[in-house]
Amino acid sequence: xxxxxxxxxxxxxxxxxxxxxxxxxxxxxxxxxxxxxxxxxxxxxxxxxxxxxxxxxxxxxxxxxxxxxxxxxxxxxxxxxxxxxxxxxxxxxxxxxxxxxxxxxxxxxxxxxxxxxxxxxxxxxxxxxxxxxxxxxxxxxxxxxxxxxxxxxxxxxxxxxxxxxxxxxxxxxxxxxxxxxxxxxxxxxxxxxxxxxxxxxxxxxxxxxxxxxxxxxxxxxxxxxxxxxxxxxxxx
Ligand code: F6R
Numbered sequence: 001x002x003x004x005x006x007x008x009x010x011x012x013x014x015x016x017x018x019x020x021x022x023x024x025x026x027x028x029x030x031x032x033x034x035x036x037x038x039x040x041x042x043x044x045x046x047x048x049x050x051x052x053x054x055x056x057x058x059x060x061x062x063x064x065x066x067x068x069x070x071x072x073x074x075x076x077x078x079x080x081x082x083x084x085x086x087x088x089x090x091x092x093x094x095x096x097x098x099x100x101x102x103x104x105x106x107x108x109x110x111x112x113x114x115x116x117x118x119x120x121x122x123x124x125x126x127x128x129x130x131x132x133x134x135x136x137x138x139x140x141x142x143x144x145x146x147x148x149x150x151x152x153x154x155x156x157x158x159x160x161x162x163x164x165x166x167x168x169x170x171x172x173x174x175x176x177x178x179x180x181x182x183x184x185x186x187x188x189x190x191x192x193x194x195x196x197x198x199x200x201x202x203x204x205x206x207x208x209x210x211x212x213x214x215x216x217x218x219x220x221x222x223x224x225x226x227x228x229x230x231x232x233x234x235x236x
Contacts, residue, residue, distance in 0.1 A: 150185030
């Protein structure tokens with residue numbers, strides 16, 4: 001594992017965008033795994049800048065996102081599909097048909113989980129997965145638990161995760177309480193992983209990288225992956 005500490009969020013994001021660019025430039029058909037949340041936003045901004053300067057071509061790239069809220073009443077602007085479209089996909093030359101997220105509005109969640117896992121496999125697996133980390137050590141929406149999940153699955157979000165997500169909603173009652181997420185197994189099958197974290201995650205990063213590997217701290221499983229880079233910014 002490579003553990004890189006930088007000072008600023010800009011440095012963290014620049015480094016992450018360099019790794020993503022190198023992947024696309026070495027394999028123009030790369031399958032990229034993306035995360036939502038505050039942490040990767042600057043990285044996506046830099047990718048848009050690189051595209052606008054003709055330094056990156058997304059035309060053959062495919063993407064799979066880690067997770068999506070489950071809710072039939074979720075306002076569009078709170079969906080992770082909307083987040084990805086507005087922060088990245090609508091601003092670059094990616095074919096939107098090659099950008100995938102779980103369908104959180106499905107009435108058959110079990111089939112949707114199986115479909116999404118099979119889809120990732122049918123794309124040939126994930127070349128590079130970008131991750132953030134929750135305050136409780138979740139990656140994707142794999143919350144602390146007694147066991148890990150190998151595949152895409154349906155989760156009940158922890159109260160602390162619902163509370164953290166509520167900052168983006170006008171009305172806390174709108175915050176979804178369940179989601180579809182890649183499993184720890186799905187994430188661990190990615191050929192390369194980059195985990196991004198800022199200062200507020202310093203303690204949980206140290207526990208995850210240097211403590212016991214346990215389903216109570218899902219990110220700790222990354223210790224077992226052969227190709228992980230963690231980039232921590234020491235400022236907010
Ligand atoms: C998002 C995701 C989550 C976030 C994590 C950190 O798709 O899977 O694991 O990466 O909750 O979120 P932020 O970056 O908002 O602190």
